Amino acid sequence: MDETIDSPTNAHEYSVSEISIALKRTVEDAFGNVRVRGEISGYRGPHSSGHAYFSLKDDRSRIEAVIWKGTFGKLKFRPEEGMEVIATGKLTTYPGSSKYQIVIDNLEPAGAGALMALLEERKRRLQAEGLFDAGRKQLLPYLPRVIGVVTSPTGAVIRDIIHRISDRFPLHVVVWPVRVQGETTGAEVANAVAGFNALPEDGGIARPDVIIVARGGGSLEDLWGFNDEAVVRAVAASDIPVISAVGHETDWTLIDLAADMRAPTPTGAAEMAVPVKAELEATLASLGARLRTCTSRHLDRQRQAVRSAARALPSPDQLFALPRRRFDETAGRLDRAAVAAAERRRARLSAIRLSPATLERGIAEARRHLARSAAQLPKCADAYFERRRLRLQTAAARLTIEPFARRNAEARRGLERTALRLPRVVDTLLAERRKRLAQATRLVDSLSVKSVLDRGFALVEHEDGTLAKRAAEISDGMRLALRFADGTRSAVAGDSSAGGEAPRQRTKSGTAKPPSGQGDLF
Known part of the structure; x- marks a missing residue:
């Protein structure tokens, strides 16, 4: 039994497809040929199918655009991101998503868009400040301990980075969560970079050795937060090396120019940050094996060289034979040389005769020389002063200028002082x-024979005046002269045991002591 449902209105009912087709027909009939001026946004080049998909926008609205493969090949002008163009085509709808778009038949350039113009002006200003200079960029550490990542914690980017780092070289990763799209993106990314730099070395949170700023691909509007001036300045001022991994390889932002390294993708940034652990281990093992092999070969070569040198060297006896012979010959000559040197010194010493007469002659000669010098000194002084006076008078006659007169006066005063x-x-x-003469005289007196005679000694002389130095030189009956301090007495040599009476010796009491029977000279 069918139930009839009463409708509150008599309006015709449409299906979704009917409405979509009606709208499509209406839009295409009303806007079959239009010219639209706008800025290209989200252009990534032709799709793999050959079609190109992007958007046209102005400061308030946005419209999707498509260029079919056949039309794209005929265009005289190739679209570029951020360029303002005039597109000719027709509007249509896409029923599958309830969207409308313009199908472009022709494209003409109309100038750079507002965002691109702002981006270029900001790029020129920051570049003039030197924030993009290559000299400011730092080298990445070869093997960092901690990596800091500035990105969204919920996107696929952070998973790709962690996965790539885990595959290559597992280490500690610190994530600073930020929004990667929207108005607050620039401030959050700048604060994250500055925050990583502010972490202490030994704090509770590990300070990273490398910072990766990452985001997936998108249009110019989606990536605009990474063109923020605060982000560029924070990255340029970072003490920690920064790798920029914003967008795909064809995307570029100002942070790419300020960063120390630009990666085409977030995965590429992870590959730049860490090496492959397995490759390092293999390289280390290879280098260790090569080192052991080289060490073994070096030791073998050294042993061979030592053996060859040992075979070429003579024996110790052969090495020391010649020096030993020279030593023996030198030792033999040394004794003879010592004796000869002693004889030469003895002969030279014997040739030197130091007697009071010699000293007296030297002193007399010195006294005469001193007397002559004393007698000649006044004459020499007078002659010297006379010559100087004449030279001074001659110079004074030639020089009439006042400075020279003063100089002459000073010289005259100096001469007078010298004369005084x-x-x-x-x-x-x-x-x-x-x-010095008195000292020499005292020396002569101390060495003189007279001083010796004053102490009670006497000189025994032959008749010819020569000294008798040995008792063997005197025979009995020889006439001698005894020189005392106060005079000379004659004497005849003889032996008391032959009949002469020996002189008596006095005892302490003053009595004469009988002779002992020993002979005496006198």
């Missing part, structure tokens, strides 16, 4: 010479 000092110098010199 001369008697004192002469007296000092004479006193020194007299002192």
Whole structure:
């Protein structure tokens, strides 16, 4: 039994497909040929199918656009991201998603878009400040301990980075969560970079050695937060090396220019940050094996060289034979040389005859020389002063200028001072010479025979005046002369045991002591 449902209105009912087709027909009929001026956004080049998909926008609205493969090949102008263009085509709808779009038949350039113009102006200004200079960029550490990642914690980017790092070289990863799209993106990314730099070395949170700023691909509007001036300045001022991995390889932002390294993708940034652990281990093992092999070969070569040198070297006896012979010959000559040297010294010493007469002659000669010098000194001084006076007078006659007159006056005063000092110098010199003469006289007196005779000794002389130095030189009956301090007495040599009476010796009491029977010279 069918139930009839009463409708509150008599309006015709449409299906979704009917409405979509009606709208499509209406839009295509009303806007079959239009010219639209706007800025290209989200352009990534032709799709793998050959079609190109992007958007046209102005400061308030946005419309999707498509260029079919056949039309794209005929265009004289190739679209570029951020360029303002005039597109000619027709509007249509896509029933599958309830969207409308323009199918472009022709494209003409109309100038750079507002965002691109702003981006270029900001790029030129920051570049003029030197924030993009290559000299400011830092080298990445070869093997970091901690990696800091600035990205969204819920996106696929952080998973790709962690997965790639785990595969290559597992280490500690610190994530600073930020929004990667929207108005607050620039401030959050700048604060994250500055926050990583502010972490202490030994704090509770590990300070990273490398910072990766990452985001997936998107349009110019989606990536606009990474063109923020605060982000660029924070990355340029970072003490920690920064790798920029924003967008795909064809995307570029100002953070790419300020970063120390730009990666085409977030996965590529992870590959730049860490090496492959397995490759390092294999390289280390290979280098270790090569080192052991080289060490073994080096030791073998050294052993072979030592053996060859040992075979070429003579024996110790052969090495020391010649030096030993030279030593023996030198030792033999040394004894003879010592004896010869002693004989030469003895002969030279014997040739030197130091007697009072020699000293007296030297002192007399020195006294005469001193007397001659003292007698000639006043004449020499007078002659010297006369020559200097004449030279001074001659110079004074030639020089009439006042400075020279003053100089002559000073020289004259110096000469007068010298003349005044001369008697004192002469007296000092004479006193020194007299002192040296007195010392020589005392030395002569101390070495003189007279001083010896004054102490009770006597000299025994032959008749010809020569000294009798040995008892063997005197025979009995020889006439001798005994020289005492106060005079000379004659004597005849003889032996008391032959009949002469020996002189008596006195005892302590003053009585004469009988002779002992020993002979005496006198």
